[in-house]
Amino acid sequence: TFKCKMNKSKDILQVTWQKESNNSVENMATYSNNYGHNVLEKFIDRVNITELGLYASAIIIENVRLEDEGCYLCLFNTYPFGSITKKQCLTVYAISEPILKEHTTFVSENRVKCVNLSCSATGKPAPEISWNTVETIQKEPQSQLIKHPNGTETVTINAILSYTFLSKGDVFCRVKHPALQHEQHVSVKTQPSFDITIVISVVLVICLVSALLILYLNWKKKLP
CATH class of the missing domain: 2.60.40.10 (Immunoglobulins)
Structure with a gap:
């Protein structure tokens, strides 16, 4: 979320949000009392203006991507002083x-x-x-x-x-x-390594044979 505020001593006509990347600037969204809020088509799916006003504005970027890294400008377009810019930067990890x-x-x-x-x-x-x-x-x-x-x-x-x-x-x-x-x-x-597996298998077989042999001998002893 990016936020910016301006004191009410100046007459503000419009608030504009811009993204600065690769030495160029592109508009993202605007707000004015006459035309309301507008998000440009490129950003409409992931950028929302969460605070509407001429002296306080906020936007949120959803599903942040690597290409969203950069600096964001909030421009207060005033009369007769022109634009007053506030800058915030985003680092994406x-x-x-x-x-x-x-x-x-x-x-x-x-x-x-x-x-x-x-x-x-x-x-x-x-x-x-x-x-x-x-x-x-x-x-x-x-x-x-x-x-x-x-x-x-x-x-x-x-x-x-x-x-x-x-x-x-x-x-x-x-x-x-x-x-x-x-x-x-x-x-x-x-x-377990192949050698260990073989040893374990051999031991199990020997134990099983021994157990069967003991059972057989016990059974044979019980015969009349």
């Missing part, structure tokens, strides 16, 4: 949901099974991304920045962790951004 991916699993040079992780998010301004664990990372995290035409930036940070630590510990990436009241955490969810 945006942040996407973080995306965490698990990439290639491989064995490092020292025969340690590792997982390549990446965490990314897109925002305006660029988000800050980091991992909650540093000492267990096999190689120093690598970050990448991609700038988009709409002013947003995608940040991706990679990390290589040992699978043993990943299976035991809680690993997550942290995202900081002005649009967030608190850090966002995205945890890594890993499945």
